[in-house]
Amino acid sequence: MTHAPTIGTVGELRASGHVHRTLRTEIRENLLAKLRDGVDPWPGLHGLQDTVVPQLERALIAGHDVVLLGERGQGKTRLLRTMVGLLDEWTPVIAGSELGEHPYEPVTHASRRRAAELGDDLPVAWRHRDERYAEKLATPDTSVADLIGDVDPMKVAEGRSLGDPETIHFGLIPRSHRGIVAINELPDLAERIQVAMLNVMEERDIQIRGYVLRLPLDVLVVASANPEDYTNRGRIITPLKDRFGAEIRTHYPLGLDAEMAVIRQEAELVARVPEPLLEILARFTRNLRESSSVDQRSGVSARFAIAGAETIAAAALHRATRQGEEEAVARAVDLETALEVLGGKIEFESGEEGREEEILTHLLRTATAETVRQHFRGLDLALLVDAIEAGAMVTTGEQVTARDFLTGLPVLGESELYDQICDRLGATDDGERAGAIELALEGLYLARRIGKDSDGSETVYG
Known part of the structure; x- marks a missing residue:
């Protein structure tokens, strides 16, 4: 002025x-x-x-x-x-x-x-x-x-x-x-x-x-x-x-890039949220806008994805504070926390009463699978699948630190697969590396190549 x-x-x-x-x-x-x-x-x-x-x-x-x-x-x-x-x-x-x-x-x-x-x-x-x-x-x-x-x-x-x-x-x-x-x-x-x-x-x-x-x-x-x-x-x-x-x-953003730009601009994040997670939230929001189970006359506000980004950032800061991590970085495991608080922002069709959580979970998984395909296309993850089929298990969760998660990964010999996964997402520090590998594991689960068991506090890929 x-x-x-x-x-x-x-x-x-x-x-x-x-x-x-x-x-x-x-x-x-x-x-x-x-x-x-x-x-x-x-x-x-x-x-x-x-x-x-x-x-x-x-x-x-x-x-x-x-x-x-x-x-x-x-x-x-x-x-x-x-x-x-x-x-x-x-x-x-x-x-x-x-x-x-x-x-x-x-x-x-x-x-x-x-x-x-x-x-x-x-x-x-x-x-x-x-x-x-x-x-x-x-x-x-x-x-x-x-x-x-x-x-x-x-x-x-x-x-x-x-x-x-x-x-x-x-x-x-x-x-x-x-x-x-x-x-x-x-x-x-x-x-x-x-x-x-x-x-x-x-x-x-x-x-x-x-x-x-x-x-x-x-x-x-x-x-x-x-x-x-x-x-x-x-x-x-x-x-x-x-x-x-x-x-x-007026209308909602027509492209994925514009949707992500709105989230970056408007979300007040208390922790670092890597780009792939913002992409998942943007795809999730767009999937909701195309779903026949959602009342499209009410619409799915851009505030939905913004609140989602702020929630997973809060989950990362909560974990870092309780577990003593130096820096709070959101990971794929934090996406589940957004589902718990965002359901009230969506108006469902009257015939879908009682299925709200199921619909949200399905569309979030769809968005995650789309993001994994986009970033890991052409990357051979067979070594990781073989290690898990041989009995290795990988444990993660809302309160599992990035360092503990990385330490618990199966050894793949002299393979540089973990580095290749991280390079695809530009992950450098422990928080981002853990998030990248978590996302790859979730993609393998959604492709039905490995299993997953979750009790709310811990998630085990095996």
């Missing part, structure tokens, strides 16, 4: 050559400038660059209000918040103005009176772009007063008449004048509250308790909604839908 300009009066502002731009012009020109200079206007968004982002950019260039439709966890809120980066870093406002009006264009009675009285001495303050974004979660108890405004009884008690425009206490949308107001889960707003937004969206004025205030509001309204909300919890009324210039469908 740079320092705010030092200009303090409207006279100095005019002398500086400042030109007032409407909000939509400001967003349009800043977006086009970023595109022209090759700067990404949407940092931190993955998997939407070729689908959703171009639609949104066209809507903003056209100056349209926007509603994003999509299932939970598709990045709708992040996309809306990123729009703040398209605003000027600092913008001048009338000092003390309730609505943050531009010094050249006061809109309230109080600001017009001050501008007429003070002329070029009208004081100017500077507002950062972060202050020009307002967000409201549309809860059923939201009122017209919250969004639009109401008569302030305290101002009436001071002696003003009810018809005085200065008795109005403005709501969220007027206070977002010259900024962006985002409404999350728009269908949850009661229909009568949505009606109150009609004038704001089209005529750009507000009506409060019978008083029509012709305030030329300069505000961009953006919203998010789950398509299923039209039938489940509520709907966007038709006149309001008609006032949004653009209705854009």
Whole structure:
């Protein structure tokens, strides 16, 4: 953040050559400038660059209000918040103005009176772009007063008449004048509250308790909604839908790389989680989204994989703390811990009652097998299979350290198979090496080349 300009009066502002731009012009020109200079206007968004982002950019260039439709966890809120980066870093406002009006264009009675009285001495303050974004979660108890405004009884008690425009206490949308107001889960707003937004969206004025205030509001309204909300919890009324210039469908990441990028970016990991485990979680999430046993109308949020990564990292730190390991590194054995806590994030089809754990386990194993095939394709693991068939057993578990696991591996003579397994995954230290070999063993088990017995605390491959 740079320092705010030092200009303090409207006279100095005019002398500086400042030109007032409407909000939509400001967003349009800043977006086009970023595109022209090759700067990404949407940092931190993955998997939407070729689908959703171009639609949104066209809507903003056209100056349209926007509603994003999509299932939970598709990045709708992040996309809306990123729009703040398209605003000027600092913008001048009338000092003390309730609505943050531009010094050249006061809109309230109080600001017009001050501008007429003070002329070029009208004081100017500077507002950062972060202050020009307002967000409201549309809860059923939201009122017209919250969004639009109401008569302030305290101002009436001071002696003003009810018809005085200065008795109005403005709501969220007027206070977002010259900024962006985002409404999350728009269908949850009661229909009568949505009606109150009609004038704001089209005529750009507000009506409060019978008083029509012709305030030329300069505000961009953006919203998010789950398509299923039209039938489940509520709907966007038709006149309001008609006032949004653009209705854009979002989606989950289309590729595995984008899915993993979201996990890396969003997960707050307390231990090191190797890339193959993130890949398994990403594949697991994608498998759930394709499963006929899962209610796809509800969707499988990106938060599912993020919470999974955070859980296996926590399991690794728990083990390292109890067993005295120097560094906490997640391993394949920790994936089971994620299943125990993530089931509640998924809505299953009604016919699958009682089979939830079985479905999750099956799809996790499928994801693990896919990852093993991807990374160990062409690697001959026959020596390890032969050693286990000859009676060797390998023990692992949530509380088995990496060093103990590696020490318990069967000796394969002069073979460099273990090194080859680790090289495939780029494993260097004990934690990563143990994780790589564990993953290879799990792959052999899933391919039915070796057996596995687990009692919850220990897992034995044999």
